[in-house]
Amino acid sequence: MASGKDLPVSPLALPLPELPPVPGVLLGTGVAGIRYKAREDVTMMAFPAGTTVAGVFTKNQCPGAPVDWCRAALKGGKARALVVTAGNSNVFTGKAGRETCKATAAAMAKLAGCKPNEVFLASTGVIGEKLPTEKLTAALPAVHAVLEPDPWQHAARAIMTTDTFPKGATRTAKIGDATVTVNGIAKGSGMIAPDMATMLCFLATDAKVPAGALQAILKKGVDRSFNCVTVDSDTSTSDTVLLFATGATKHPRVPAEGGAMLKDFARAVHEVLMDLALLVARDGEGAQKLIEIHVAGAVSAKSAHRVAMSIANSPLVKTAIAGEDANWGRIVMAVGKSGEKADRDRLSVGVGGTWMAREGEIVPGYDEAPVVAHMKGREVRIDVDLGLGRGSATVWTCDLTHGYIDINGAYRS
Amino acid sequence: MASGKDLPVSPLALPLPELPPVPGVLLGTGVAGIRYKAREDVTMMAFPAGTTVAGVFTKNQCPGAPVDWCRAALKGGKARALVVTAGNSNVFTGKAGRETCKATAAAMAKLAGCKPNEVFLASTGVIGEKLPTEKLTAALPAVHAVLEPDPWQHAARAIMTTDTFPKGATRTAKIGDATVTVNGIAKGSGMIAPDMATMLCFLATDAKVPAGALQAILKKGVDRSFNCVTVDSDTSTSDTVLLFATGATKHPRVPAEGGAMLKDFARAVHEVLMDLALLVARDGEGAQKLIEIHVAGAVSAKSAHRVAMSIANSPLVKTAIAGEDANWGRIVMAVGKSGEKADRDRLSVGVGGTWMAREGEIVPGYDEAPVVAHMKGREVRIDVDLGLGRGSATVWTCDLTHGYIDINGAYRS
Numbered sequence: 134m135a136s137g138k139d140l141p142v143s144p145l146a147l148p149l150p151e152l153p154p155v156p157g158v159l160l161g162t163g164v165a166g167i168r169y170k171a172r173e174d175v176t177m178m179a180f181p182a183g184t185t186v187a188g189v190f191t192k193n194q195c196p197g198a199p200v201d202w203c204r205a206a207l208k209g210g211k212a213r214a215l216v217v218t219a220g221n222s223n224v225f226t227g228k229a230g231r232e233t234c235k236a237t238a239a240a241m242a243k244l245a246g247c248k249p250n251e252v253f254l255a256s257t258g259v260i261g262e263k264l265p266t267e268k269l270t271a272a273l274p275a276v277h278a279v280l281e282p283d284p285w286q287h288a289a290r291a292i293m294t295t296d297t298f299p300k301g302a303t304r305t306a307k308i309g310d311a312t313v314t315v316n317g318i319a320k321g322s323g324m325i326a327p328d329m330a331t332m333l334c335f336l337a338t339d340a341k342v343p344a345g346a347l348q349a350i351l352k353k354g355v356d357r358s359f360n361c362v363t364v365d366s367d368t369s370t371s372d373t374v375l376l377f378a379t380g381a382t383k384h385p386r387v388p389a390e391g392g393a394m395l396k397d398f399a400r401a402v403h404e405v406l407m408d409l410a411l412l413v414a415r416d417g418e419g420a421q422k423l424i425e426i427h428v429a430g431a432v433s434a435k436s437a438h439r440v441a442m443s444i445a446n447s448p449l450v451k452t453a454i455a456g457e458d459a460n461w462g463r464i465v466m467a468v469g470k471s472g473e474k475a476d477r478d479r480l481s482v483g484v485g486g487t488w489m490a491r492e493g494e495i496v497p498g499y500d501e502a503p504v505v506a507h508m509k510g511r512e513v514r515i516d517v518d519l520g521l522g523r524g525s526a527t528v529w530t531c532d533l534t535h536g537y538i539d540i541n542g543a544y545r546s
Numbered sequence: 547m548a549s550g551k552d553l554p555v556s557p558l559a560l561p562l563p564e565l566p567p568v569p570g571v572l573l574g575t576g577v578a579g580i581r582y583k584a585r586e587d588v589t590m591m592a593f594p595a596g597t598t599v600a601g602v603f604t605k606n607q608c609p610g611a612p613v614d615w616c617r618a619a620l621k622g623g624k625a626r627a628l629v630v631t632a633g634n635s636n637v638f639t640g641k642a643g644r645e646t647c648k649a650t651a652a653a654m655a656k657l658a659g660c661k662p663n664e665v666f667l668a669s670t671g672v673i674g675e676k677l678p679t680e681k682l683t684a685a686l687p688a689v690h691a692v693l694e695p696d697p698w699q700h701a702a703r704a705i706m707t708t709d710t711f712p713k714g715a716t717r718t719a720k721i722g723d724a725t726v727t728v729n730g731i732a733k734g735s736g737m738i739a740p741d742m743a744t745m746l747c748f749l750a751t752d753a754k755v756p757a758g759a760l761q762a763i764l765k766k767g768v769d770r771s772f773n774c775v776t777v778d779s780d781t782s783t784s785d786t787v788l789l790f791a792t793g794a795t796k797h798p799r800v801p802a803e804g805g806a807m808l809k810d811f812a813r814a815v816h817e818v819l820m821d822l823a824l825l826v827a828r829d830g831e832g833a834q835k836l837i838e839i840h841v842a843g844a845v846s847a848k849s850a851h852r853v854a855m856s857i858a859n860s861p862l863v864k865t866a867i868a869g870e871d872a873n874w875g876r877i878v879m880a881v882g883k884s885g886e887k888a889d890r891d892r893l894s895v896g897v898g899g900t901w902m903a904r905e906g907e908i909v910p911g912y913d914e915a916p917v918v919a920h921m922k923g924r925e926v927r928i929d930v931d932l933g934l935g936r937g938s939a940t941v942w943t944c945d946l947t948h949g950y951i952d953i954n955g956a957y958r959s
Binding site: 192193194195196222225226227228229259260261263365369370448449453455456458461462465470471472474475477478480490493494495533535537538541542 | 674869
């Protein structure tokens with residue numbers, strides 16, 4: 134993280150799409166001056182009574198105080214407000230960190246007219262520095278006073294820390310005859326690895342979905358998206374994905390267990406999550422290339438996923454790709470180091486659709502030209518066939534460049 | 547690996563010590579022209595009849611053909627010769643790779659007057675290219691003709707690939723009243739992680755030790771040394787440690803199970819292994835700082851080791867240290883991502899002997915000056931106390947710098 138210094142926008146950036154209002158959701162952003170000067174660092178969302186919520190959090194054993202807060206609040210299944218701060222993660226801040234969460238939720242609950250455990254909190258930024266609680270609580274009334282349905286684009290920017298571009302996605306879905314919207318925004322570009330592959334991600338919809346069904350859809354979607362993305366293998370202490378469902382749009386009643394009626398809605402949620410996860414990989418610290426790794430022929434899908442992640446996290450593979458070198462020997466090494474079942478003499482490796490090695494040997498006289506051309510592009514595809522079974526998996530990462538060292542060797546200084 | 551291009555010598559390099567002759571061992575080096583031009587790339591050792599051997603190899607599931615060869619040969623427990631080549635690893639070379647091993651061992655056995663399975667082989671360098679067998683076998687007679695007891699220093703250089711300095715260590719030990727010597731040479735600077743933390747390492751002694759006792763001593767020593775060193779988390783397909791015992795020096799007979807009589811000998815072997823492992827970390831690709839990580843208070847030694855390796859392999863920790871930033875928040879993150887038992891609120895983190903965080907919170911008003919001074923040095927020490935139990939472990943790594951990207955982004959090109 135670069136202390137708010139301006140970084141050049143990632144060459145893999147995509148433009149922020151138009152994010153329409155989501156019926157029931159009001160947003161606002163403001164300046165609390167927590168760490169950054171002269172930029173918005175507080176983002177607020179408010180939801181109507183009856184809003185349900187689902188959440189998935191980091192598996193890091195040393196999570197931030199806001200993660201603990203959300204985990205506890207999630208048990209109620211209801212949400213009325215979200216407060217996000219940028220610049221200080223409120224991680225490893227001991228009792229003071231817990232007090233900050235309590236005070237922030239109390240102040241927000243008073244403004245929103247709800248219970249503190251209907252307020253959700255998320256913070257990212259520096260670890261181990263006390264978050265100046267009063268600056269934050271003092272900033273809330275002004276933000277609350279200007280809440281509106283529109284400023285999704287603003288919110289996508291206000292939650293950024295080292296991100297070089299704002300990240301958003303939107304879809305519509307049918308529930309019965311009604312059309313509902315799913316919006317999402319995310320931040321994150323380093324310290325990104327399952328679980329989870331982002332720092333913060335917030336989705337909201339106007340569908341009316343019971344909390345249990347909402348949680349199942351979110352969990353499945355995160356497993357297929359964020360948990361298939363890695364930037365540097367490091368797992369944030371703050372990773373948080375929350376999905377709020379306001380129920381502001383009328384549609385046939387969804388049963389507690391969800392079921393077939395939510396099929397199209399689940400697709401929309403999963404597409405938004407996938408869009409956002411890939412945007413995070415595209416903004417990987419120092420990233421010059423987006424890498425898609427497809428592993429087939431594994432003994433199981435789980436095994437394929439582990440092999441793919443071993444390749445995606447290999448510094449030697451990632452530096453080779455940065456150097457535009459289709460060094461398939463390093464891919465073989467990364468397959469072998471995963472510890473998963475593999476047979477060197479059945480292994481095949483391809484880059485950009487050209488098989489360079491087949492069943493344990495180099496393919497004699499394979500055409501290097503398309504491989505060389507592929508490696509020069511912004512998107513690199515690696516295929517591995519283990520030749521053992523039917524398990525497959527796809528994961529995404531980015532290359533490891535001088536930019537990563539520049540960004541991460543200078544933080545705090 | 548930098549294709550034999552000259553890299554600046556690591557600032558952490560130590561001078562190669564005088565390596566005395568080891569009674570019974572003859573060495574030679576020569577030029578086969580396997581990949582490099584105008585440098586020695588073949589190293590040979592010859593041992594007298596009765597020499598025993600022990601070996602430890604990579605756990606990578608896709609090992610090179612020479613590793614397979616050595617594993618099989620090791621079953622005999624006897625050795626008469628070693629042939630090491632630099633520039634081509636003979637990994638992922640299919641049937642051709644196995645034929646190369648067979649032909650090399652046959653040619654060497656003929657020269658040494660022994661069986662092929664008394665010949666040990668090791669190769670490092672590029673993966674997936676066929677090793678030109680005839681160039682290698684053609685070079686062997688000339689090397690064999692000039693074998694001498696002295697050229698340990700030469701051998702330490704001839705086995706290098708991307709190493710920026712040669713690595714050797716020596717000790718003496720008492721077995722009864724006799725003094726024996728243990729010499730070791732190693733190569734390796736990238737693709738270094740347990741198990742093992744080197745690419746190639748060869749030890750020889752004039753002690754007479756049964757193969758089983760020799761294997762136990764080597765295994766224990768490797769676990770405490772090479773398996774506690776990581777450069778980039780990537781695990782070589784060629785990692786090999788071999789220990790040859792010629793028995794050329796008379797001493798009381800060692801029983802098959804080894805035992806107390808070998809205590810001092812085991813110490814000497816372990817010290818040589820530890821010296822060499824740290825030299826490998828000091829030559830980590832792009833390394834500017836040697837990092838020692840000590841974890842205490844874990845629920846077990848194994849758990850402590852895993853936490854320490856999680857810190858040692860974290861790109862964010864390693865880049866922070868490259869930037870001379872004592873970013874203990876990233877250390878907390880790396881503890882948490884290990885998945886090992888940890889309690890954020892009992893965790894303490896120190897750098898260079900100064901505790902910066904104690905029991906889950908920053909130490910108020912800790913003196914930053916000695917920490918800042920420590921971070922500017924060549925050797926950085928990190929202490930973590932998990933506050934849970936009595937398990938402890940120490941591991942070593944190096945920082946992650948622009949040099950690593952330079953070296954690994956340009957290989958093969």
